[in-house]
Structures are given as structure tokens and as C-alpha cells.
Amino acid sequence: MIRNEKGFSYPLTFCVLLLAFVVLSIHFELYISEKRIIKESVTMLKQEYYFLSAMQWTEELFLQEDHGEVSGVYSFSDGEVSYHSVKVADSLYRVTFNLAMKNLPEITGFGYYDKELKKMIKWNEKN
Template identity: 45%
Template sequence: MSMNEYGFTYPLTLGIFLLLSLMLTLNAEHFLAEQRLLKETESILEQEYYLMSAVKKVENSLQSDMPIEPAGTYFFRDGQVAYKIEPLAGSVLQVTFILTMKSGIETTSYGYYDSSLKKMTKWIEKN
């Protein structure tokens, strides 16, 4: 068996090395793509949690029939949610939620609270 670049062993070893390098590169790219997706999903879930927590707090305050501030802010670990309550029509109140994350992401959402039903009846998110 020849052991030089014109023989059998060198090209075979080079081919196997290139194939393994290609597989390693593809696996590394797949891993990095999954990590980016994980971080993005985590951020979206955190934003949804903060908005839902603020909605529940405002809804509970409105249901208790105690006076509530027409505007306020709820602070969380990685962001804050500001809300503003405005009468819309009849017994419907429009509650505007503005989520501001420490990373700079800002999301605006609108909730419609029906005073006669004592619950949020509609929810709209705008990015």
C-alpha cells in the first residue's frame, strides 16, 4: 500500500477528514440556530407573561369596584408595563398597555373591559 499523496491512503484520509469536518460544521450551525430560537422563544414568553400579569392585575382592580388610578406602571424583573384606562362607549373601558423590556423591545396592547360583565372582552396586540 502506498503512503504518499499519489497513493490510496492519503486521499482516503483526506476525504474522511473533509467529510467529518463538514458534518461537524453542519451540526454546529444547527446547534447555534436552535440556541437563537430558544432565546427568541424565551423572550416572547417573558413578554407574554408580563403583559398577562398586568392585565390580570388591572382586571382584578376593576372587578373589586375600588377606585383605581387611570394610569400606572407595574414593574417586573426585566421590564415594565404601563397602563392607561380610558372610557370608550357606555360601560366599556379601553385599557392601553405599553410593555417596555430592558432589552429595548416595546409592545403596545389594548384591552377592552366591560363594566357590566366585569371582565376583559377583547384583546389586541400591536408591535
């Protein structure tokens, strides 16, 4: 009975193929997950870069302008940031930034600019 090998190769081959299929499907799922995470990370970094650039350009605009309240739109390759400032106190302005990117919901950020310090002193994002 020990030397009888009839029917032994089929179950062994099936188990090896099944094991290979499971290992490959796990690797494929990891690959897909990594691609999704990379795409989301790139989108988040672009959003942060667009907000930072808009904030810096608005600071420069405040330094150049004398009357204070400014508004406009900054265009980027994958979206645009619109901004509008409102005077809150004598030397404090609240600047509202609205980021609109392709196929994504609009994000709003608020920056507070101090004329005496000549810089943005606070930043809030509303999702």
C-alpha cells in the same frame, strides 16, 4: 498496477477529515440555530406572561375602583408594563398597555374592559 498503493493513504485521510469537518459544522450550525430559537421563545413567552399578568391585575383594579379610569406601572424582573385606561362608552373602557423590555422595542397592547361583565372582553396587540 493494482497492488501499487503509493499515495493512497493521503487522499483517503483527507476525504475522511473533510467529511468529518462537514458533519461537525452542520451539527454546530444546528446547535446555534436551536439556541437562537430557544432565546427568542423565552423572550416571547415572557412578553405574553407580562401582558397577561398586567391584564389580570388591571381587571382586579377595576373591580376594586369605583371611578373607573386607572393608570400606573407594573414592574417585572426583565421589564415593565405601563397602563392607562380611557372611557369609551358608559360601561366600556379601553386600557392601553405598553411593554418595555431590555434591548427590545416597545410593544403596545389594547384591552377592552366591560364594567357590566366585569372582565376584559377583547385584546389587540400592535407591533
